[in-house]
Amino acid sequence: xxxxxxxxxxxxxxxxxxxxxxxxxxxLEGIDCIILERQTREHVEARxxxxxxxxxxxxxxxxxxxxDRLSKEGLLHxxxxxxxxxxxIPVAITRHTGKHVTVYGQTELTKDLIAAAEDxxxxxxxxxxxxxxxxxxxxxxxxxxxAGHRVDCAIIAGCDGYHGPSRYAIPAKVRREFERVYPxxxxxxxxxxxxxxxxxxxxxxxRGFALASMRSMTRSRYYLQVGLDEQVEDWSDERFxxxxxxxxxxxxxxxxxxxxxxxxxxxxxxxxxSEPMRHARLFLAGDATHIVPPTxxxxxxxxxxxxxxxxxxxxxxxxKGTSAGIDGYSAQALRRVWKTExxxxxxxxxxxxxxxxxxxxxxxxxxxxxxxxxxxxxxxxIAENYVGLAL
Numbered sequence: 397x398x399x400x401x402x403x404x405x406x407x408x409x410x411x412x413x414x415x416x417x418x419x420x421x422x423x424l425e426g427i428d429c430i431i432l433e434r435q436t437r438e439h440v441e442a443r444x445x446x447x448x449x450x451x452x453x454x455x456x457x458x459x460x461x462x463x464d465r466l467s468k469e470g471l472l473h474x475x476x477x478x479x480x481x482x483x484x485i486p487v488a489i490t491r492h493t494g495k496h497v498t499v500y501g502q503t504e505l506t507k508d509l510i511a512a513a514e515d516x517x518x519x520x521x522x523x524x525x526x527x528x529x530x531x532x533x534x535x536x537x538x539x540x541x542x543a544g545h546r547v548d549c550a551i552i553a554g555c556d557g558y559h560g561p562s563r564y565a566i567p568a569k570v571r572r573e574f575e576r577v578y579p580x581x582x583x584x585x586x587x588x589x590x591x592x593x594x595x596x597x598x599x600x601x602x603r604g605f606a607l608a609s610m611r612s613m614t615r616s617r618y619y620l621q622v623g624l625d626e627q628v629e630d631w632s633d634e635r636f637x638x639x640x641x642x643x644x645x646x647x648x649x650x651x652x653x654x655x656x657x658x659x660x661x662x663x664x665x666x667x668x669x670s671e672p673m674r675h676a677r678l679f680l681a682g683d684a685t686h687i688v689p690p691t692x693x694x695x696x697x698x699x700x701x702x703x704x705x706x707x708x709x710x711x712x713x714x715x716k717g718t719s720a721g722i723d724g725y726s727a728q729a730l731r732r733v734w735k736t737e738x739x740x741x742x743x744x745x746x747x748x749x750x751x752x753x754x755x756x757x758x759x760x761x762x763x764x765x766x767x768x769x770x771x772x773x774x775x776x777x778i779a780e781n782y783v784g785l786a787l
Contacts, residue, residue, distance in 0.1 A: 414682030415555035450784030482645025
């Protein structure tokens with residue numbers, strides 16, 4: 397879509413899940429909006445990301461009327477498994493919470509959102525380069541991009557990820573950033589092989605963390621903790637499978653089906669929050685304002701909760717003229733953000749090997765895992781957080 401000047405109510409920067417869900421939520425209620433995305437549609441649809449959805453995310457897709465394929469193809473999970481040197485600790489999510497999580501790839505969810513945008517006429521500008529935000533502290537903010545393109549609006553929603561420009565439009569004297577960078581990364585592969593276990597399994601091993609997950613009953617997603625100096629090229633498929641089976645232990649490792657990887661990459665881990673999530677006419681959501689380590693499968697789900705809060709707040713402001721929602725958005729969203737950051741940090745500290753960790757740290761991890769294995773209350777805490785805290 398090519399425009400030189402466009403007037404709308406909400407300019408959304410970023411066509412990831414946060415921006416797309418927000419756009420659909422507003423458009424369905426008659427609020428005009430446009431989405432600006434610096435990448436191509438093909439690039440956005442091909443990105444490999446998360447695959448475990450909390451109920452907040454599936455509820456949002458149902459609210460948007462876009463859950464048909466998700467309901468048919470998503471895998472309902474009622475438990476998660478922790479492994480300690482091969483010993484299995486099942487945590488019954490549904491028994492403790494009455495809820496479940498759904499395994500459905502973020503790639504597929506994004507495709508659903510983009511296809512529906514095209515069908516419904518939700519405008520998306522692809523390859524919108526050099527996006528810049530202007531006059532966010534006034535009553536008539538606007539966004540520019542490319543060669544002279546301009547979008548005039550009443551609200552700007554920054555859903556453009558960690559590297560986007562929206563967060564930096566908040567003055568440095570206002571913005572506060574909190575960060576924990578972890579001294580390792582995750583080497584992940586995607587392979588068209590059946591998963592080794594019916595549930596997602598987190599493994600704690602002396603050689604490092606491993607995760608066994610899936611995208612479907614015929615496509616698996618596996619991860620290994622690796623050093624930050626590791627290169628993907630150094631990890632052949634055979635080396636990866638050998639190491640994965642070792643860390644999963646003889647029982648679960650023996651059930652791994654090997655196959656050719658169709659995607660392989662290394663991602664660093666960090667915990668990050670930028671406050672506030674609203675400044676004047678600019679509102680942030682998703683990775684633009686917070687990053688969680690993937691250990692708790694929370695990145696996409698936090699974006700969905702942000703969008704739920706933000707969409708409701710904007711609808712109240714545009715349709716009812718009430719500002720309580722937008723005024724309270726940042727504080728309300730951050731309460732859930734920090735609790736979710738805590739859980740992701742907790743699982744990361746519990747299941748990984750830290751380069752500077754000694755025998756004492758290892759004994760503490762062992763003691764915590766033993767406590768979880770024998771405490772229904774500890775398992776209930778994990779289940780409550782894993783399935784997603786209530787909005």
